[in-house]
Amino acid sequence: MSDMSTQLETASKGRSGNPILRFLGSYVFSTDHKIIGLQFLFSSLIWFAIGGMLALAIRWQLAFPWSDMPIFGPTLFASEGGQIPGVFYNMLFTMHATIMIFFVIIPILSGAFGNYLIPLMIGAEDMAFPRLNMFSYWFMWPAFACMIGSFFMPGFGPTAGWTSYPTLSLITGDAQNLWILGLIFVGISSMIGSINYMTTILQMRAPGMRMFRMPMTVWALFITAILQAFALPVLTAALFMQLSDRILATGFFAPEAILVNDTTSISGGGEPLLWQHLFWFYSHPAVYIMILPAMGMVSDMLSCFARKPLFGYRPMVYSLTAIAGLGFVVWGHHMFVSGMNRILAISFMVSTMLIALPSGIKVFNWLGTLWGGRLYLTTPMLFSIGFVSMFIIGGLSGIVMAAPPVDIQIHDTYFIVAHFHYVLFGASVLGVMGAIYFWYPKMFGRMMNETMGKIHFVLTFIFLNGTFFPMHFLGARGFPRRYADPYRFEEFQDLLPLNQFITLCAFLMGAAQLIFLVNFFGSLFWGRKAGRNPWNANSLEWSAPSPPPHGNFDFQPYVYRGPYEYSHPGREDDHWPQVESAEAPDSQEIPSPTA
Amino acid sequence: MNRFWSILFFLVPLLGTGTFLMAAWGMAPFQGAWLPENYSVAGKTIDHLFYLLCWISALIFIGTGIVIGWVLWRYDHRRQQRAHYFSHNFKLEMVWTIIPAIILVFIAFYQMNAWAETKMIRPTIMQNGQAVTKPPMVLVMAKRFGWEFHYAGPDGLIETADDDYIENELVLPIDTDIVLQLETRDVIHSFFVPQLRVKQDIVPGMKQFMWFRATSTAEMEIACTELCGWGHYTMQGRLRLVTPTDYQAWLAERRQRQTPPMNPEQEETGTDQAKPE
Numbered sequence: 001m002s003d004m005s006t007q008l009e010t011a012s013k014g015r016s017g018n019p020i021l022r023f024l025g026s027y028v029f030s031t032d033h034k035i036i037g038l039q040f041l042f043s044s045l046i047w048f049a050i051g052g053m054l055a056l057a058i059r060w061q062l063a064f065p066w067s068d069m070p071i072f073g074p075t076l077f078a079s080e081g082g083q084i085p086g087v088f089y090n091m092l093f094t095m096h097a098t099i100m101i102f103f104v105i106i107p108i109l110s111g112a113f114g115n116y117l118i119p120l121m122i123g124a125e126d127m128a129f130p131r132l133n134m135f136s137y138w139f140m141w142p143a144f145a146c147m148i149g150s151f152f153m154p155g156f157g158p159t160a161g162w163t164s165y166p167t168l169s170l171i172t173g174d175a176q177n178l179w180i181l182g183l184i185f186v187g188i189s190s191m192i193g194s195i196n197y198m199t200t201i202l203q204m205r206a207p208g209m210r211m212f213r214m215p216m217t218v219w220a221l222f223i224t225a226i227l228q229a230f231a232l233p234v235l236t237a238a239l240f241m242q243l244s245d246r247i248l249a250t251g252f253f254a255p256e257a258i259l260v261n262d263t264t265s266i267s268g269g270g271e272p273l274l275w276q277h278l279f280w281f282y283s284h285p286a287v288y289i290m291i292l293p294a295m296g297m298v299s300d301m302l303s304c305f306a307r308k309p310l311f312g313y314r315p316m317v318y319s320l321t322a323i324a325g326l327g328f329v330v331w332g333h334h335m336f337v338s339g340m341n342r343i344l345a346i347s348f349m350v351s352t353m354l355i356a357l358p359s360g361i362k363v364f365n366w367l368g369t370l371w372g373g374r375l376y377l378t379t380p381m382l383f384s385i386g387f388v389s390m391f392i393i394g395g396l397s398g399i400v401m402a403a404p405p406v407d408i409q410i411h412d413t414y415f416i417v418a419h420f421h422y423v424l425f426g427a428s429v430l431g432v433m434g435a436i437y438f439w440y441p442k443m444f445g446r447m448m449n450e451t452m453g454k455i456h457f458v459l460t461f462i463f464l465n466g467t468f469f470p471m472h473f474l475g476a477r478g479f480p481r482r483y484a485d486p487y488r489f490e491e492f493q494d495l496l497p498l499n500q501f502i503t504l505c506a507f508l509m510g511a512a513q514l515i516f517l518v519n520f521f522g523s524l525f526w527g528r529k530a531g532r533n534p535w536n537a538n539s540l541e542w543s544a545p546s547p548p549p550h551g552n553f554d555f556q557p558y559v560y561r562g563p564y565e566y567s568h569p570g571r572e573d574d575h576w577p578q579v580e581s582a583e584a585p586d587s588q589e590i591p592s593p594t595a
Numbered sequence: 596m597n598r599f600w601s602i603l604f605f606l607v608p609l610l611g612t613g614t615f616l617m618a619a620w621g622m623a624p625f626q627g628a629w630l631p632e633n634y635s636v637a638g639k640t641i642d643h644l645f646y647l648l649c650w651i652s653a654l655i656f657i658g659t660g661i662v663i664g665w666v667l668w669r670y671d672h673r674r675q676q677r678a679h680y681f682s683h684n685f686k687l688e689m690v691w692t693i694i695p696a697i698i699l700v701f702i703a704f705y706q707m708n709a710w711a712e713t714k715m716i717r718p719t720i721m722q723n724g725q726a727v728t729k730p731p732m733v734l735v736m737a738k739r740f741g742w743e744f745h746y747a748g749p750d751g752l753i754e755t756a757d758d759d760y761i762e763n764e765l766v767l768p769i770d771t772d773i774v775l776q777l778e779t780r781d782v783i784h785s786f787f788v789p790q791l792r793v794k795q796d797i798v799p800g801m802k803q804f805m806w807f808r809a810t811s812t813a814e815m816e817i818a819c820t821e822l823c824g825w826g827h828y829t830m831q832g833r834l835r836l837v838t839p840t841d842y843q844a845w846l847a848e849r850r851q852r853q854t855p856p857m858n859p860e861q862e863e864t865g866t867d868q869a870k871p872e
Contacts, residue, residue: 087825161822167799168782168823255800272783272798306670309682337785339798342714346707353699357692363659364691370666372679377600377667385600385663389607392659396652403648403702405641405709408794409630412785412820458603469611473618473628476645478789480820483828489816491789494627501624567678574677 029138031130032550036137037116038443041436043140044108051099056510058092063496063503065485076156089484090159095151097162098179101290102186103147105428107140109293110190110228113435114197114221116443120541120548121218123206123557123579128199132192139189146182150175161482163279166253166272170245180243187236194225194232201225206540208559212317213578215539215563216310219317220296223324227285227292231328235282238275245270276338280331288327290424291391292320294431295362298384300563301438302366304537305381306373307574309564312365319358319365326355336404337411345404352402359395363388374567374574378535379453383434386461390426394419397472412482415475421468433460433516440520441534445546446527452519459512466505470498536575539563543579601667608660612653619649631789634815634836636808638792640709647705651698713793718772718806731776731804733765734758737784737797740826742817749850759849765817766835768842769809777803785821788834796821809836 073082127133150157153175160169201222241252253275256268303310332348397419486492533542557579565576618625719726734745734753744765748757779797787794795805817832
């Protein structure tokens, strides 16, 4: 049972006997949520490597401006002596951000872990719509094609920044069209996924799995799915509007006519700020789409390795909901100095201050979970504590920027870059890494190497701080983002050594990920075999075989209690799986078989 | 080994606040990596707010950091036989909801005036016994990739035929309420002078107004902080802050030299913005 081949055989029952078709049906065009989850995981990890290389190229230029850039220099710009042009730099940060946001963090959280974990954690045999689920992955491929294709367009790729503000984005090269199409496909994929997650969570929970017995991971993915379903249509509409401005010469975002290539005219009458409102109406909730699932997974890991109930389970759920709700009314804090109505800035500032409150409550609850526990500092636990520690920094700098007068100085500087990298790398990526170490035994039936995991953690943790912390100082100084050569300005010239230090840390952080790569693929073959429940955890997925076969459970799971009954005083065992039928803590907790 | 992890996590707030203090005090290797010297009246308020928020953050940062370091030190599984079984504490939760809420509300109200002064309440002048908003002194026209500064001609008004215009150099008097009108010829730009703590995006089709009061003479650079194309980083302007007397002298000298009035509109054919990157 604990073998991939068993899974393959079970999965392909009733299909053609041809081994190639069988392979295709089981691993490529599979409708099994676990295979789809792994497909999302592997493609996101590949994009993570590409996005990381782009980041290192950015860092190279900022440390050694206009010097011969390794790899990109000799292959693309040999005739210029390996020196990159300014517009290439614009492509680097545009694509780094686009890839990391839309092709790494969102799909790895919602696509990979959402798909893999939701049915297993609620005791379902698959998603509500397995075939739709398969389409949600395969809609990523046209997006992949658009992104890869855009690199080969004239001008090296999209160069208008991941925010693609018109009117600049209306006059950049044709790669922008592919960028727009790519994001539209990603949007379709996410939309299909989120409908599926919501339906599955609402309709397919095992008997006894009440909403308030669901692990935080499922709650977070559920709320994320709702966020996506409500925010994505706005981005999709805005993307189509920009596309039609570009190719049909409509004028949604241009106030006056623009000639492009002396052929197409973009008619005027539009409003550039309209794009910013529509874009941030999606992209601010997207910030939460990129952090809430990680928060959920970290909550589960902290509770498991502290051997202690999650502190304040219901407040945790309510604060998730509050973050999601308030997340829809804070978008204007990206636009304090944009030219938007200046009185409106005050209301966005107040709502932004409000959203700090549920985030703070979550942090305190995580600390409360650790307090008085019996801590096992495994690799996933270290990454989870790292998540909390880094999220605190990202959250606090968020409050600093949320003050509009202060934002006047630090808007569009490296302070902002420091802030969102603390949230997206320091928190989200550490959370994802921890989750990979944690659920790897369930996914592949083998454990990852703990020693390598800990070395990976400590190096990543040190160098991520070395990379992103000094950026706060650069930002306070006014060091602007998106500058290919900030040292043209006399006042920024003395910041070169600090930038070189940041670049050194970034390269070392990149190198540390090779340990993860070796550990991930090595453990597929040489990892210690994992049983069903290697971490002695409570939630449902750990009572299924590792890896679970098609249909997930070899028994009908009944859920008797919440997922956080660790170290219950009435039991000798320090965990109490949700499926274990023993006397419940109190009689109210006994589920009716049809609940 | 758990001691190692405990110390590692405790080092985060320690080194974090430590390096912040070093940067603020200009200690090596962070000399100069902090707020640049301030030359504007509003900048003082902004800096004060920045420091206040940094101090509040530092307290929370150190407090939570001590807790993380301490739980790793104290509650390791080798030292702790069994975890305490508790899942909530109503009083504690109320405390850590209400106190942060009070701090956040305080921050929200505390800064509103600073925003109103820098961005909402434009300086006024007395005209016929009535206070009216001060007309802009210079029209800043941003374009890919440079700045045009249009000064009023003999008629004392900007946006008229006798405007005097200079590329990439802005001269302004200190101790005067300065109002700038910002417009763009092509894409979005942003006018940023770090030493004056001023920044304003300039949106096509819109007029933006910005005001400040400089406190002492200096020379500084003007940067564009909204991505505007391949030459974004080359969009460099110079700002000279001079005494009001020097400013009048400079203006007089400009007017003498102004023969014939340059008309920037004729130089711009509109094809510049149409070039794809």
